[in-house]
Amino acid sequence: MTEQDVTRLLQKIPQLKQEIGKVIVGQQQVLDEVLVALLAGGHALLEGVPGLAKTLLVRTLAQATDLPFRRIQFTPDLMPTDILGTEILEEDHGTGHRSFKFNEGPIFASLVLADEINRTPPKTQAALLEAMQEGHVTYAGQEHALPKPFFLLATQNPIEQSGTYPLPEAQLDRFLLYVRIGYPTEQEELAVLSGTTGTSRQQVQPVLGGEEVRQLQQLTRQVSISEELLGLVNRLVRATRPATSEVKFIRDYGRWGAGPRAGQALILCAKARALIHGRFAATLEDIQALAPAVLRHRVLLNFNAEAENLTPDDAVRELLKAVSL
Incomplete structure (x- = not known):
């Protein structure tokens, strides 16, 4: 293009x-x-x-x-x-x-x-x-x-x-x-x-056709993301797994964590959000904004969390606090 x-x-x-x-x-x-x-x-x-x-x-x-x-x-x-x-x-x-x-x-x-x-x-x-x-x-x-x-x-x-x-x-x-x-x-x-x-x-009124949507999808993958942010996403996803997590909330209340697909999803979504805002580089704000929607259905909590009315969104908030650049 x-x-x-x-x-x-x-x-x-x-x-x-x-x-x-x-x-x-x-x-x-x-x-x-x-x-x-x-x-x-x-x-x-x-x-x-x-x-x-x-x-x-x-x-x-x-x-x-x-x-x-x-x-x-x-x-x-x-x-x-x-x-x-x-x-x-x-x-x-x-x-x-x-x-x-x-x-x-x-x-x-x-x-x-x-x-x-x-x-x-x-x-x-x-x-x-x-x-x-x-x-x-x-x-x-x-x-x-x-x-x-x-x-x-x-x-x-x-x-x-x-x-x-x-x-x-x-x-x-x-x-x-x-x-x-x-x-x-x-x-x-x-x-x-x-x-x-x-x-x-x-x-x-129609604004985009099928071919234009495909072009935007290709363009999304061309948006850049820094090595530091890639590392952050990797640590964030790995921190969702209770057996190896360094986040106390996950160790106490986590039942199952996210797989590598969650990291792929968060990176692609951060790139797409950057493009929607007219940028060709993903930022920390993009990752933080989309982490709840990407992770809330991939982080399972245990019965203790249910008893205390804690939700996956609470887990994501704690993860974002604990995992930083």
Whole structure:
């Protein structure tokens, strides 16, 4: 890419946020983390109580990026073939020859919303693993490539546990970021009430196409990061492991720590955040800002932590205090 191409791409990032902001009020950190996942080429899990515009955010992102979009509503009776697709028997009326043809499921889109993912059993949840990690689907021994870019955003409700199936750790680890969505501020909520109860509707214009998203993902990997910061990320991830950690909080309350994938995720996300802010070098601030979303689903705490109402976010805060340059 030429310097002019890079400049043009970077100018589209604030335009993209502006278009999404026509519909989504506030939630700037959430939006930044979703865009970080998109540019880093990973997937994100969005968690929040009902009514916080999780689904609306994903739909608006699809409109603003002009990517082929599909929504999968996860229910207890959803089967893997409802996601991946299935083979159908076709007959050539001219020759009478019959053959099986793979009929693609809703996973074959560039932007996929897995809505209420924890409402479906583990067998169906596991159908996403290969697609998320490998970028293809295997059916009847044949590999079927997914579109590029492929970006999956899943949502779940943290307060409704009846009839839900918590995601296993192996699948949680496939998500680059675990994004928590909180309540809006008083002024943001007032703006939501004012803007959504009248007759006017904001029209979201597409800003980025699929090829431009791929170019931004390539550009993200070219963002530089210093050896000192690489060392910091390495020490931070290794400090999450209770058996070898030098952080007292982790030794006392940790049950299981993060693997090398967490370090890869944190570095890529720091690079993506730097690019979103118009920089070509990741900083300590980028790492500190994204550590909670990268690590909260990769650090498991023990029963003592649960008894004291301690959370993985508490663990990340202690890690950031203890591990420094």
